[in-house]
Amino acid sequence: MSQSHSFDLESRLETREEGGLRRDLTPADRVGPEGRFAPDPQGSLPSYGPRELVFAANDYLGLAGDDRVRDAAERVARDVGTGAGASRLVTGDTGPHRSLERSLAATKRVDRALVFSSGYAANVGTIAALDPAVVFSDEYNHASVVDGCRLSRAETVVYDHCDPADLRRKLDACDVDGPWLVVTDSVFSMDGDVAPLSEICDAAEEHGAWVMVDEAHATGLYEDGGGIVQRDGLDDRVQVQMGTLSKALASQGGYVAGSDALVEHLLNTARSFVFSTGLAPPAAAAAREALRVASETDRADRLWSHVARLREGLTEMGYELWGTTQILPVVVGDRGDALDLADAVRERGVVAPAIRPPTVPEGTSRLRVAPMATHTDEDVEMCLRAFREAGREVGLL
The missing domain is CATH 3.40.640.10 (Type I PLP-dependent aspartate aminotransferase-like (Major domain))
Structure with missing residues (x-):
């Protein structure tokens, strides 16, 4: 009997699943400071959920919808x-x-x-x-x-x-x-x-x-x-x-x-x-x-204003923040804690996914908060409120 030279992709996917490394696509209805998302439909059309605030994109100046x-x-x-x-x-x-x-x-x-x-x-x-x-x-x-x-x-x-x-x-x-x-x-x-x-x-x-x-x-x-x-x-x-x-x-x-x-x-x-x-x-x-x-234009000034408010508010709550730019890593440390915090924040209408190993080193799991210039002051305060309530719920604050 000849040796098989096929690709066992199912086993590879199972290995990723067991290691907590498997990812799914998350369709969005638009690019902007808020959007509606759907679970990965794979071969089907997405079915979107309620509108949520997006603090996770790299459209820093909010110009994708300008x-x-x-x-x-x-x-x-x-x-x-x-x-x-x-x-x-x-x-x-x-x-x-x-x-x-x-x-x-x-x-x-x-x-x-x-x-x-x-x-x-x-x-x-x-x-x-x-x-x-x-x-x-x-x-x-x-x-x-x-x-x-x-x-x-x-x-x-x-x-x-x-x-x-x-x-x-x-x-x-x-x-x-x-x-x-x-x-x-x-x-x-x-x-x-x-x-x-x-x-x-x-x-x-x-x-x-x-x-x-x-x-x-x-x-x-x-x-x-x-x-x-x-x-x-x-x-x-x-x-x-x-x-x-x-x-x-x-x-x-x-x-x-x-x-x-x-x-x-x-x-x-x-x-x-x-x-x-x-x-x-x-x-x-x-x-x-x-x-x-x-x-x-002064478009970037609006972004930096949001960055300053978020950094101040999250730090005052007791979160550990790294960096000095528009990217605000809220460092939690433990992989499970980061996932729990991201889920609790999401339940409050704010998208800020957990980033965990191997993307970042062990012990430095985090939520990566990235505001846009097109967020409103009210959006920023809602984000802060979500982090405050979620942090208390999961025992991080």
Whole structure:
């Protein structure tokens, strides 16, 4: 009897279920500060429940439902089309792509920008295309950075989270010939903290290494629509600025910004760019309009006001909060406690899911609270009330 070479996916799913790691999709009826959700219908249509407040999304400026952004996408859908139709190196390079890239380059204060079909594609494609001999990567970098390091086949050296002293030690100890790349997120999505970019640049410059910064959770929220690189005045010290269009810019896609030579190299060698259909033109138009709103209005001020109120209120209750940004991790510690708290908060009409290992280290399970600029003051107070009552109910306060 021949040996079976089939895939036993049912067993794999059972193993995930037993370890508390199996996840389901949760359909939503809309993207915004509130929505209706449904249990995973798998192959069927969803049946939505009551409306709930959403404090879990990355649409930080609340622009996904903004009429200006939607109108921009609608105009381009009518005039250009709903999809690019081909790789941008074939026939898929349209006016909306070029307009968005010029706006991104101006915001990021560099020569040029290049738009990819996703932030994930931008990271994996860029790191692999740079073909570094060695990559020094923060231990909490996003999965797309980790996969980019793997695809590059470079020697990867992981340094302690947000620790420029450890980075310097590992740079000093490295004897690999060839180009070196230091990669870090600017804002870390689970801890809500910010990388010490100036000190990281100092360490990299001592060894002639390049610095690449992932601004996914910072783009649009700082200095005229820029990120931490712009806030800290490091435009001329960070050789590769990467970000997404799918968070504060309320669209889809990713970008890389830097020198003319960098962009020319990537559009010729980044496989995730060369062999992918171009970003949908309406998505490019939506992102450009969202960037304009972010850079020309005080939209972000409303977000930071909500952040301050939530941080103050949750801390006064006795919760432990980490970070310094719009991402507010309410750290509980125990996996079961975090799940119980998330369920109790949800029962009070507020969506703030539990984040637990392996996404975060053991003993640091948390609820990740992320407000939007479009939440009202009343929404914020309802969120605080839900956390107060839920914390008492499950014995955490």
